[in-house]
Amino acid sequence: MFQSFFPRPQLFFTSAAIWMLLCIIVWYTVGPQLGAAVGLPPLAPGETPPVGLAYFFTPDNLWFYLYFTIFVLIFGGIWKIIARDHPWTNWSIWGSAFIVFIAYFAVQVSVAINNWRGPFFDLFQQALSKQGGVTAGQLYALQLNFLEIGMVGVVLNVITAFFTNHYVFRWRTAMNDYYMSMWPKLRHIEGASQRVQEDTMRFANILEGLGVTLINSVMTLVVFLPLLFRMSEQVGDLPVIGAVPHALFWLAIIWSLFGTVLLAVAGIKLPGLQFRNQRVEAAYRKELVYGEDHADRAQPVTVRELFVNVRRNYFRMYWHYCYFNIARYTYGQIDAIFLNFILIPTIVAGRITMGAWQQIATAFGEVSNSFQYLVNYWSTIIELLSIHKRLKAFEAAIDDQPLPAIDQHYLEREAEAGEIAADRPY
Template sequence: MTELPSVPQESFVFRSFFPNPRLFFGSAIIWTAVAMVIWFTIGSAIEPYLSLGPWLGQPVVDGAPPPFFDTHKVWLYQYVLAAGYLFCVPWFFLGDNRRWYWWSVVGTVTIIEVVYFNVQVDAWLNDWYGDFYDLIQTALGAPNTISLDSFLGKIGTVAAVLAVNIFVLVINAFLNAHYLLRWRRAMSFYYMANWQSVRTIEGASQRIQEDTQNFSSIVESLGLNIVSSLMTLIVFLPILWGLSDHITSLPWIGNVPQGSLVWLALFSAIAGTFLFAVVGIKLPGLNFANQRVEAAFRKELVFGEDDAGRAQPVTVRELFKNVQRNYFRIYFHYTYFNVARYAFINASQFFPYLAMGPAVVTGAITLGIFQQILSAFSQVSDSFRFLMNSWTTIINLISIYQRLRGFEKQIPESGRVDANDYDDPRYMDTGTVAPAMAPVVAPE
């Protein structure tokens, strides 16, 4: 068996799957920043030399929203794909964890690329809905001025884009499922490689079986939500800023010459996040404590399966009282947290309607612009409110991470074993492998 060097390491939850996690994620942020600088500075200058738009792009019709694959958009998608996968190349040679390269590096980039594609679909739909609702308003206000073919043509266009998007999302969901299972396997075998050091820790089996699964799932979901929120802001902020030209005055605030809707979305996000942080400050600790009392209760029941002297009614009653006591505390604190949460979420739905009130009653905007503002405001405000919307999930993640880090601290630095020696059959010491168990097959 190969022993790891006795130096501080990143948490196993990341090191087991990603190559040099600190360097990997740090370089990813730097690479993204560099790619964005290149795009916004010389992207248009190099487009004529590298873009496939002239061959793959669709023509732009004056007065109509641009097609999803117009010439410039093809260059944008081409650039994003190239930037993403070029980042993967060095890690094939530099990474210290090549076993999971295709999933941890290429898989991560692929999933992020799909998120970006989906954000672009949302941006295109925002323009499409604006044009479509203006068409409906014209048709309702002046009968027979819009032909049925024009109406059906609009629907046919969006149906084609959504069909492609649905196909991509289904494939991505399939990849996500495999991605999470690979990450869970990597974590599980990192811990199992050091099982002799941790097997006596309370709840050791739960940490490996349950927490690794939950951690990979939550981190992947939150990570994608962060990326999606940032991408949404990059795409939709200019859209909402431009639409704010139609709303230059806000009720109870007065004149806001520029970016009124953007400032409103930002203010509501800051207020909501601060509110949730204050009312939910006790929840991470309670969730962490809950896992400890649940683990103690479960452990006694497991011992009782093999030892008639364990899991006696008196002992079980006391253990369950600890579980019940902690749940009562959680219920109490979640009660006022949910009051603040649901009150703010429901109230914030009406912010854009209140902002557009003066423009609506004076007829200063069309139905299409009204719909565009609602959609763009929702996208931007949800992105700004990422922390607020994800607070309960973040609470759960913090408690899981605390448990796994506490679990890892029980493994002596000098005796840590590399997971590859445990998980990879090429390096396994067959003399220490337990006899294979018959596979458990789910009933059909």
């Protein structure tokens, strides 16, 4: 799954994670000083960022684009030397870097919108309270600023969708080519054709959504956590707890990690059940296919037994999804009111304006949603894990390793039926 597309996957992903962490540390420690040294300084203390399209061309943002390019060229250049013979390095290295950049830029669009919310909703509040001094021209101008940001988001979404579609299909092509080159070893595994055609397709399609969202979540945390840390200074006492320095920052992390652990524990059995579900469905389907050409196959007793396995597995899944959904939906309902609940003392004290509340709510939501990646996408992750289990059987056969127990059981059953020689090494 990975070595077909990425050069030396374990080393590649480990080095990429370390390199990214190093880049983040350098950016938040000496990055501003380096930017100032090249004539692209950050905003001065107390200076508000511009609203609208101009935000993307501030000196500190231009410095980040240059900074990112330099670090990517260094990392990619080293890996191009290490993996000079790998056929997919251009897509796996440079393509991955481009996806990381557009994910970061998508977060910057969210930051630009959050910057716009402050002045717009402050004016909105003044106009509704009839404090005077607010003109229609001011509100129209801010609406145009929002349109500028929105059009940047539209262009970015189109580019992201187009590029990731091609990127993921190249990954699927790499997997397909690799598995087909090993077909003599794989053809006797149950559902081999389905695993090469359908499972690689589903793996690619699911990974397209999950992968981009994961990268976006990481970039969101990198950008919004410092913003939320600063915004927490506007928040007063918390209900029950009282005053806590940078309360929103810590609450966003704790609340989101609680939800992640809760859903992970509640759904711990689901990946295995999904995998078994694919297996029993494949066994039932294959027996029916054999029955089309062989009169002695797909007999009522055999088919009934196979369908009983299908039914049993589905009923087990329904039960485990029942308590999983109780945990998921309960957490989601409480999450909907969590921020407003903890902000009630601050709102009553009049410490924040409507614009500030909008910015805090957006930053808190972005951070908590990023931390809740597993919560929001657990069902899809379960499906991906089950597909991963099926494709791992291919890798076991390629490396002459024992197949998973459930695959061995099926091969023994087929051998007894005379479809596969009992002494086959697979």
